[in-house]
Amino acid sequence: MEKLIKLEEKIGYKFKNIEILQQALTHSSYAYSENTPSYERLEFLGDAILNVIIAIYIYIKMPDKNEAFLTNIKAAYINRNFLQSVGENLQLQNFVIAKGLTNYRLDQIVEAIIGAIYIDGGMKESEKFIKKFLLKKEIEPLLDYKNFLKTIVWEKYKSSVHYILYKEEGPPHEKTFYIKVEVDGKQTIGKGMGTTKKEAEIKASIDFLKKMKLI
Amino acid sequence: MEKLIKLEEKIGYKFKNIEILQQALTHSSYAYSENTPSYERLEFLGDAILNVIIAIYIYIKMPDKNEAFLTNIKAAYINRNFLQSVGENLQLQNFVIAKGLTNYRLDQIVEAIIGAIYIDGGMKESEKFIKKFLLKKEIEPLLDYKNFLKTIVWEKYKSSVHYILYKEEGPPHEKTFYIKVEVDGKQTIGKGMGTTKKEAEIKASIDFLKKMKLI
Structure with a gap:
């Protein structure tokens, strides 16, 4: 519980229902054995929220760029490695609830947290998180x-x-x-x-x- | 212009700026030759809006389904053929602005219209359109x-x-x-x-x- 409060401080959002944050950190390895929900549904939701916030942001910010360019920039922001690095900066590995795993998919946890913030606080709050931890980073279009x-x-x-x-x-x-x-x-x-x-x-x-x- | 008003009546949304609806109907074949914007950027935006509205809707409506099931249902709703059929029901082929094309990608136009409604009226209005023309249709999970x-x-x-x-x-x-x-x-x-x-x-x-x- 103390841990969760520490994480709230890190991400700068206070949950009305802290259980939803706990769920966002719970890997299926733990969830299955304890019969508690895992982060997977929240990840599904957070993925879509992240996608739309980024799309709106770059659509507005880059009025002269064509669809292909926007798609490229969006892909860079929702890229697995980029999201993993966001999770590492937040040191999410210290907060994951799992059984017998050490190699956490922090990109998935980042998406699950975005989903959890949406459920708890709505689109504006998840947008704040995304702006603070993802969009403030300068990113290059993928050269791959x-x-x-x-x-x-x-x-x-x-x-x-x-x-x-x-x-x-x-x-x-x-x-x-x-x-x-x-x-x-x-x-x-x-x-x-x-x-x-x-x-x-x-x-x-x-x-x-x-x-x-x-x- | 009369045509656009007719389309507004069909879709049940009145644009503050009718030019954005016009853009949502403009194929690149016409846009390039007339140096006017095509629907492609709006399609990029509408795709993300559609994706998130569907994700939120089925996340809430199906609390007992796992991520894989939700992903499957979402794929059915954003499926190209399904969106094409939505466009055909709205008879969008009569409103497309193009040069020398007859085989319109109405799925793209549907997404562009969703993007246009978002720009003109915000998320709530695009959600209304999606609920009215997509979500009220019963859909089966893809069996493919x-x-x-x-x-x-x-x-x-x-x-x-x-x-x-x-x-x-x-x-x-x-x-x-x-x-x-x-x-x-x-x-x-x-x-x-x-x-x-x-x-x-x-x-x-x-x-x-x-x-x-x-x-």
């Missing part, structure tokens, strides 16, 4: 074009991305790889070459994104 | 387990799903297919067999979902 392509193809078309190695040239230590990228349900193909497969894949992704006018 | 697996794997792990045919048996007209499904970054494998590849893939998806305790 493979990840960006995967994200935007999912968001726009609910389709998957496939990379195909269609040619290899040169001796083993000096190979050149030729990769094409295809998207289910799309005729456009992106192509790229490189000295590593990864490089060729990134170039193919950029080619595809340009052809589709997404960058 | 391939699609469900793809969705939940993306939402939970930001990973892709791969189906691999690892065995084929029998003569051409009586084949049995053996499929395994893998998820990037996960050790668990789902397996299924069937007289068609699709059937085997669905069974493999169900096997995977069960092993991961997602259904």
